[in-house]
Amino acid sequence: MPSGEERNYDGRTLADTGGKVRLFVAGALSAAAGIVPNPSQAHYLLQVMGAKDGDRVRLFNGRDGEWAARLAQTTWQSCTLICETKMAVQKEVPDLWLAFAPVKRTPAGTWIQKATELGVRVLQPVITQRTVVRRMNIEHMRANAIEAAEQSGRLSVPDVRAPTDLASLLTAWPARRRMIFCDEAGEAPPIAQALGEIKAGRGGWGVLTGPEGGFAPQEREAIRKHSFVVPVSLGPRIMPADTAALAALGIWQALCGDWR
Amino acid sequence: MPSGEERNYDGRTLADTGGKVRLFVAGALSAAAGIVPNPSQAHYLLQVMGAKDGDRVRLFNGRDGEWAARLAQTTWQSCTLICETKMAVQKEVPDLWLAFAPVKRTPAGTWIQKATELGVRVLQPVITQRTVVRRMNIEHMRANAIEAAEQSGRLSVPDVRAPTDLASLLTAWPARRRMIFCDEAGEAPPIAQALGEIKAGRGGWGVLTGPEGGFAPQEREAIRKHSFVVPVSLGPRIMPADTAALAALGIWQALCGDWR
Numbered sequence: 001m002p003s004g005e006e007r008n009y010d011g012r013t014l015a016d017t018g019g020k021v022r023l024f025v026a027g028a029l030s031a032a033a034g035i036v037p038n039p040s041q042a043h044y045l046l047q048v049m050g051a052k053d054g055d056r057v058r059l060f061n062g063r064d065g066e067w068a069a070r071l072a073q074t075t076w077q078s079c080t081l082i083c084e085t086k087m088a089v090q091k092e093v094p095d096l097w098l099a100f101a102p103v104k105r106t107p108a109g110t111w112i113q114k115a116t117e118l119g120v121r122v123l124q125p126v127i128t129q130r131t132v133v134r135r136m137n138i139e140h141m142r143a144n145a146i147e148a149a150e151q152s153g154r155l156s157v158p159d160v161r162a163p164t165d166l167a168s169l170l171t172a173w174p175a176r177r178r179m180i181f182c183d184e185a186g187e188a189p190p191i192a193q194a195l196g197e198i199k200a201g202r203g204g205w206g207v208l209t210g211p212e213g214g215f216a217p218q219e220r221e222a223i224r225k226h227s228f229v230v231p232v233s234l235g236p237r238i239m240p241a242d243t244a245a246l247a248a249l250g251i252w253q254a255l256c257g258d259w260r
Numbered sequence: 261m262p263s264g265e266e267r268n269y270d271g272r273t274l275a276d277t278g279g280k281v282r283l284f285v286a287g288a289l290s291a292a293a294g295i296v297p298n299p300s301q302a303h304y305l306l307q308v309m310g311a312k313d314g315d316r317v318r319l320f321n322g323r324d325g326e327w328a329a330r331l332a333q334t335t336w337q338s339c340t341l342i343c344e345t346k347m348a349v350q351k352e353v354p355d356l357w358l359a360f361a362p363v364k365r366t367p368a369g370t371w372i373q374k375a376t377e378l379g380v381r382v383l384q385p386v387i388t389q390r391t392v393v394r395r396m397n398i399e400h401m402r403a404n405a406i407e408a409a410e411q412s413g414r415l416s417v418p419d420v421r422a423p424t425d426l427a428s429l430l431t432a433w434p435a436r437r438r439m440i441f442c443d444e445a446g447e448a449p450p451i452a453q454a455l456g457e458i459k460a461g462r463g464g465w466g467v468l469t470g471p472e473g474g475f476a477p478q479e480r481e482a483i484r485k486h487s488f489v490v491p492v493s494l495g496p497r498i499m500p501a502d503t504a505a506l507a508a509l510g511i512w513q514a515l516c517g518d519w520r
Contacts, residue, residue: 153498235519238413247510254452259495
């Protein structure tokens, strides 16, 4: 569901979409189950898309796969979505996290959107010494994640976690989970080589990127002393953190994830 | 130079930057050469950054490497930049083009910025059947390219070309240049495999991405019949064109470009 879309500028009805509008819902999905959309979903279906009884949507909840559902009991402000056919079995994205220091030039919602599209499972904002952006609207970021999951055909929504500081991130990081450290200092091996040298582990992966000014020297040291850290370089030019994060996620998916 | 920055909100002087502000200039760079900045650069240096005689910047022009230069003859509205020391020899980015259909959700300037950071040499907007965004400000896009080149440490600015239509793009495309076709239809081999199977050619590379609704079936057919086209898949989820383009550029740099 395109969040915040108050007006349907394209003038398309729900029927025009071919039943392809996807909604993330909380309730259990099974044959003939009735799901009551939340108020903003109901507003979107009824007021924005002018949906009528019998129109179709797709539903997913992160557990029960994807279902085609039919609108029923439609009034001007409420409806029930009746599950009809299971269209896909539940499938998780690869076990890839993104821990990122937010940056001024890119809204947090854009990070969330792009990382969700790139198949990230957990999104962890990190506050570092040089992080300028310290206020984040986590509820808004979670809404961005749901919207991006709905539109990218994912069957799950990434877990957007509350911000943490770098020391806590490193302490809490699971020992068997590899942390790809985009090291702007440039002494690290090239990313494809670094990923190629590591045998597929069973502990999953994560990518860590820093703020505008990079990590402070003592932060770099603290990161690099952990054995789960895989420092990588992303070439000879200066790569802003957001571009570096997206490139690293894509490269990981192509070499180690489900783009293979 | 951060374009459009009228006020120096950080309150830093040019001296505070450690002489690291980079400016793209037109004139030839050599020892003791004097460069007159253009009016917007002069405004940035003098009014925004409060530069004084003796302050330092870096200059590049896409031909003569990077030079440290010193401000001289500084008045309230003009100055001369005197080349002092050559800091880097001229180096080109890898021979990678991006041909992209603009999309509504991402401003053209953001495409240009990210692709410049990812080391693209030529940026070619393409109008396809389903392209909704048909008006582009090429001069503004060129300014975005200069700004991103200045900030990413590049020694050249990518060539932002005037929009073309898909048929003209395919006709004019050099026969020996590989075109990575991000094919949303999903029948193509995974990108890492497709790139791995191709011997390094001498004709360079390009990435082609489509508009919101993808390429029309007859467009896909027209693209795929060219022998320079390398169809690739970017995984099982629906990838919006802008995210797909950035991922493909990063993957190419990691596997075939100068991130190796």
